[in-house]
Amino acid sequence: MSSSAPLVTVEGLVKHFPGPRAGQVIHAVNGVSFAMTAGETVGLVGESGSGKSTIGRAVVKLITPTSGKIVFDGQDVSKTSPQAARPLRDRMQIVFQDPYGALNPRMTVGNLIGELLKLHTELDREARAVRVREIADQVRLSAELLTRFPHELSGGQLQRVCIARAIATRPKLIVLDEPTSSLDLSVRAGILELLRDLQRDTGVAMLFISHDLDTVRLVSHRILVLYLGMVVEEGPSAKVFEHPVHPYTQSLLSAHLPPDPDERLARHVLSGEVPSAVRLPSGCPFAPRCPIAMPVCSQARPAMEMPATGHQVACVRVKDGSYRLPDSARRNVGDSVSHARG
Amino acid sequence: MSLLEVENLHTHFITRDLGNRIRVATALNGVSFAVGEGEVVGIVGETGAGKSLTAMSVIGLLPPAAKVVAGTARFAGDDLLAMSPATLNRLRGDQITLIVQSPKTSLDPLKRIGDQLVRIQKAHRAVSDDEARRNAVEMLATVGIPDPEQRARAWPHELSGGMAQRVLIAMALVNGPRLLIADEPTTGLDVTVQAQILDLLMELVQARRLAAMIITHDLGIVAHYCHRMAVMFAGRIVEQGKVADIFKRPAHPYTKALIASTPKQIAARGYAKVGGLPPNLYALPSGCHYRDRCPEAEAACTTEPPLVTVRDGQRALCHVVARGTRVQ
Numbered sequence: 001m002s003s004s005a006p007l008v009t010v011e012g013l014v015k016h017f018p019g020p021r022a023g024q025v026i027h028a029v030n031g032v033s034f035a036m037t038a039g040e041t042v043g044l045v046g047e048s049g050s051g052k053s054t055i056g057r058a059v060v061k062l063i064t065p066t067s068g069k070i071v072f073d074g075q076d077v078s079k080t081s082p083q084a085a086r087p088l089r090d091r092m093q094i095v096f097q098d099p100y101g102a103l104n105p106r107m108t109v110g111n112l113i114g115e116l117l118k119l120h121t122e123l124d125r126e127a128r129a130v131r132v133r134e135i136a137d138q139v140r141l142s143a144e145l146l147t148r149f150p151h152e153l154s155g156g157q158l159q160r161v162c163i164a165r166a167i168a169t170r171p172k173l174i175v176l177d178e179p180t181s182s183l184d185l186s187v188r189a190g191i192l193e194l195l196r197d198l199q200r201d202t203g204v205a206m207l208f209i210s211h212d213l214d215t216v217r218l219v220s221h222r223i224l225v226l227y228l229g230m231v232v233e234e235g236p237s238a239k240v241f242e243h244p245v246h247p248y249t250q251s252l253l254s255a256h257l258p259p260d261p262d263e264r265l266a267r268h269v270l271s272g273e274v275p276s277a278v279r280l281p282s283g284c285p286f287a288p289r290c291p292i293a294m295p296v297c298s299q300a301r302p303a304m305e306m307p308a309t310g311h312q313v314a315c316v317r318v319k320d321g322s323y324r325l326p327d328s329a330r331r332n333v334g335d336s337v338s339h340a341r342g
Numbered sequence: 343m344s345l346l347e348v349e350n351l352h353t354h355f356i357t358r359d360l361g362n363r364i365r366v367a368t369a370l371n372g373v374s375f376a377v378g379e380g381e382v383v384g385i386v387g388e389t390g391a392g393k394s395l396t397a398m399s400v401i402g403l404l405p406p407a408a409k410v411v412a413g414t415a416r417f418a419g420d421d422l423l424a425m426s427p428a429t430l431n432r433l434r435g436d437q438i439t440l441i442v443q444s445p446k447t448s449l450d451p452l453k454r455i456g457d458q459l460v461r462i463q464k465a466h467r468a469v470s471d472d473e474a475r476r477n478a479v480e481m482l483a484t485v486g487i488p489d490p491e492q493r494a495r496a497w498p499h500e501l502s503g504g505m506a507q508r509v510l511i512a513m514a515l516v517n518g519p520r521l522l523i524a525d526e527p528t529t530g531l532d533v534t535v536q537a538q539i540l541d542l543l544m545e546l547v548q549a550r551r552l553a554a555m556i557i558t559h560d561l562g563i564v565a566h567y568c569h570r571m572a573v574m575f576a577g578r579i580v581e582q583g584k585v586a587d588i589f590k591r592p593a594h595p596y597t598k599a600l601i602a603s604t605p606k607q608i609a610a611r612g613y614a615k616v617g618g619l620p621p622n623l624y625a626l627p628s629g630c631h632y633r634d635r636c637p638e639a640e641a642a643c644t645t646e647p648p649l650v651t652v653r654d655g656q657r658a659l660c661h662v663v664a665r666g667t668r669v670q
Contacts, residue, residue, distance in 0.1 A: 047532035154619055154620070185388070185603045185604065186600060187388075189603035189608060189613060193608075212605075214562075214606060217609075218605040218608055251534060255534045257562030257563060257565065258562055259560075259562045259565050259589075259604040260589060260606060261565040261566065261586050261589050262586070262589070262590075267537065269537055269538060270537075273504050273532070
């Protein structure tokens with residue numbers, strides 16, 4: 001395959017889970033398409049139930065999609081079962097939110113990292129030990145920690161172990177599912193810096209899943225905004241964050257609180273919560289909460305429109321440019337607090 | 343005088359190890375702060391810094407191993423730490439209320455939410471069933487629960503996370519408290535719901551002139567919803583002051599590191615060297631607890647750091663800051 005071909009192509013991905021009651025179906029992912037090139041970081045943003053983790057798991061073949069096509073590294077892996085995907089795992093890896101839960105508590109850090117080499121490489125014991133030290137060095141984990149057990153390490157160190165395992169076989173893709181959400185702010189910064197350096201040095205592609213908008217913006221080249229298992233907006237990180245077009249993206253970004261008291265935000269407060277994925281709204285998934293929904297919105301799923309190059313939005317209002325949320329839907333954040341501050 | 347005045351609070355975890363030797367974790371090491379009426383104070387810091395423990399020490403809800411070993415916590419002039427459990431019980435849930443992180447596990451799963459709101463009123467004052475029920479429904483309406491008469495009959499498991507948090511807020515406010523403590527009130531809620539809950543909470547705090555303490559690790563919440571903030575590290579408040587002052591001109595090296603590690607600052611200035619392990623509470627270093635991680639540490643830092651007034655209302659616990667300013 002040529003070098004410009006995408007590393008990952010996802011087309012019309014659908015994943016259903018059995019619902020809480022017999023006969024019910026949870027529509028976790030409902031027709032998601034995107035592509036990733038080598039060395040790129042794509043951010044998946046959305047609230048709980050938006051399907052972002054399910055997409056990540058489907059891409060690394062931890063779950064089999066209900067329908068849709070996934071091509072990884074030139075190979076159609078849509079129908080590959082999680083078991084049959086094992087030989088692929090030296091090229092695709094995943095890092096989870098809770099590092100302690102992801103590591104076998106009875107293995108030392110060195111063995112945890114070495115396990116991957118044992119499974120996926122032909123290296124002998126000595127060569128593995130050398131490589132483990134190399135990897136530990138790469139994730140800035142001091143060599144003395146290699147003989148320790150997970151319970152002896154801090155959350156940030158454990159997440160470095162998980163990242164070390166993920167990069168051990170020099171994969172082409174790492175899915176990072178909320179990798180920094182359980183970490184303190186200063187520790188989080190260290191992990192994000194490590195990920196940036198790893199990508200710069202190895203050219204690994206990253207699918208970064210997070211509900212933390214600031215973090216996603218910092219690390220991602222491109223962003224996919226998800227709502228109820230559908231992509232409502234996609235585009236370069238800077239474009240989506242600076243000129244959000246979909247009403248959901250506009251509200252989501254305005255609801256977010258930047259850690260800077262001087263950044264005054266005019267906010268569109270959404271009413272209600274994300275509806276159940278058991279009974280999906282007909283038409284646009286956001287229509288029931290959208291302040292500017294029109295009758296047509298609940299009739300058919302809107303097609304992807306392109307307000308600017310590389311920027312795609314699933315909203316019927318893009319065509320005539322009437323997608324801005326009205327000022328009447330706005331309020332200023334913390335106004336009462338700023339009065340009292342004087 | 344502020345409504346809540348905490349002075350020099352020390353809380354230790356006293357346990358025994360496998361060899362039956364006593365081990366002491368010095369979790370709070372002299373915490374002092376005040377919260378006035380109509381004021382919202384944010385308490386930030388990393389895991390284990392003692393944010394929640396400070397609140398729990400003040401309201402007497404410590405786990406068995408933890409003991410307040412020194413300090414006072416005056417609420418409207420009376421020392422909460424010296425009160426009998428019975429007196430404290432009368433204050434808690436009435437004058438002082440708490441909103442915790444996990445709304446689902448904080449509600450009684452076997453009681454309808456209306457009944458829970460009635461129960462907490464009857465526990466504290468003589469009120470007729472009818473009146474308590476009317477108050478309950480009114481309170482549910484105040485916290486923005488649609489169709490409150492109907493919803494009062496709902497079971498906790500029928501509520502979404504956002505609705506459950508609203509019910510907890512209703513429970514915290516139904517008795518007309520003077521001090522509200524919110525421990526990570528929106529962690530685990532979605533961003534758009536978090537915005538609704540914080541706006542609601544703040545409107546109620548301002549309208550009723552409550553004193554409020556918000557414990558959070560989210561600097562965004564502090565930046566937009568608090569008047570003053572206290573930054574904790576290893577059981578001490580290392581800096582406190584007005585939110586705008588601290589974000590604009592942080593004095594303590596730890597506060598600087600914290601603000602430098604927000605994604606926005608990273609995007610603007612690149613990654614700063616700020617990481618490091620939290621200090622061991624069983625064997626804290628002498629002097630400043632932050633000195634092992636501090637890029638500005640000097641010889642003097644092995645001795646107790648002085649409390650320095652940086653500017654009006656902003657104080658930091660630091661030798662390095664002291665050299666640049668006058669010592670209090």
